Amino acid sequence: MTDPNTAIAPLDLISRLDQMQGKFASREQKVADFVSAHLEEISGMTIAQLARACEVSTPTVVRFCRTLGCDGFRDFKIRLAQNLAVSLQYLAPEPGQAPETDGAVDQILGALYATLNVMRGQLNGQQIDAAIAALSGAGQIVVAGLGGGSTMVAQEAANRFFRLGLPSVAVSDSYLLQMRAATLGKGDVLLLISASGAANELTSAAEIAGGYGATVLAITRPKSPLSDRASIAIEAELPEDPDIHKPTASRYAHLVLVDAIAMGLAQARAETTNENLRRIRASLTAYHGRTGPQPLGD
Template sequence: MNYQFDIVSKIKSLEEELKTSEKKVAQVIMSDLEWAGNASIHEIASAAGVSEASVTRFSRSVGCKNVPDLKKSLVSSFAIGQRFLEGHMDPITEESGAIGQVVKGIIEALNTVNTQTSQKKIEQVAQLIHSVDKVVVFGSGGGATVIADDAVNRMFRFGVNISSYNDFLMQRMVASSLDEKSLVLVISTTGQIAEINDCAQIAKQYGAQVVAITRGDSPLAQLANIHLQVHIAEEEGIYKATASRYALLAVVDAIALELAILRKDSAKESLRRIKYNLDTVRGGDRRFPVGD
């Protein structure tokens, strides 16, 4: 995995330790990362009112080999994190409030995934899950981990032998144990995580079917036997949680619904048992959810 040196954090952490001339360089650079990443050493020195040697010393003080290395790190930091540096805000209007902004994003994400994801492929995935002996779900990170666990919650009640894993080493071991009677459901917002993609490839090597819920222009989509398209553009705001996880949940729920229809007789009895044994301890309305 390629490690990206976070020059911005390094400069901020060393700010009090720098010499006076180096602090001036830091102030100039942090005021405009984009400019500094493209400026010559002479331009940076002139803007800071210091010598070119001071710019070179500053580069080494913050962990760079030289000025070109510093500029490369600055360009990378600006390109990746511009909106976090400039403070893009999530607009909360007086009319909608925070709840209005969040719901608006969710609705837009759901409308998008409704047009992206193929109903035919949903049915194919449900049929595959119905036919195999074992299903494992791989998801890593803040959103996919939760959705992988929810896929288990959705499908165990229909008699599916299903489990989820979010640790890369566990995923690798589990993938190595699978065969042609198994299916791997991989959930990834980006489809770019090398470790989880490697695990999917391992499972496929041993004959398991690989189903990916991810964006179509990703390596994960390319290696999957069936790919379900979910590609939600992230908003500029930096504080609001991404609505893409709701789109991923919708696809998982759609698969579960199709699966329930395939197994409607056994699913009905399983759901009855669950509802009966839940209501004996919680009581209440007969319309309470079945274990949600």
């Protein structure tokens, strides 16, 4: 087993290998040098093949693996393969030029337009109408998203809904989400936002809330675990840009859906909505004194 005094948990073997360069015993260093230069080939090699390629013994290879924090060569190969699966695009990204400011804006807008066009072609208007109907009569609405983009969209959704007179709260803590889901019942809505639809915390909350009779509404990927557990699923398979430096555009697409739902809700509840928005604007004018056109709540 790994000696805890000489190795750390190998969460990122590639970084660990880089940090240890020059610190291995001399023969282990030969293995380190070969591995660093042939990262993608190691998964197809046996321990004997690696030892021959490095001109060392198989026990030296095992010691090298344990120095990195692995239990042995097999554990090392599995962990290295896992690292490479997510790291290669960052270790050798596609070459590109750093754009001028206007060029960067154009690139982001181009990705946004492309993503929105893809989404528009996939949307089912009946599902959006069903979402509006469920939210319009909701006793309470809990909106949840985990991770940077989905969390931001969930917060914006709750922000939109409360202005329309609908009691809503955004949740991004996984434990709090399970508790909130357990308080929902018939007439309540749990709105879950996830680009992947695979987060266990969200599918668990969907099962809890659905089990108590609440409507589970999801904005997510089609045929995902979350989509399967939702009462109403607004689905879109959104492409991710291969440029690793470009922020994901899917969060903008989800914001468009939230705005479309909010507008539909406002129109469906026009009398209540208008009075609510009037009160909000009046309270803000009394607070800061500005009466000119401006975003509501700014």
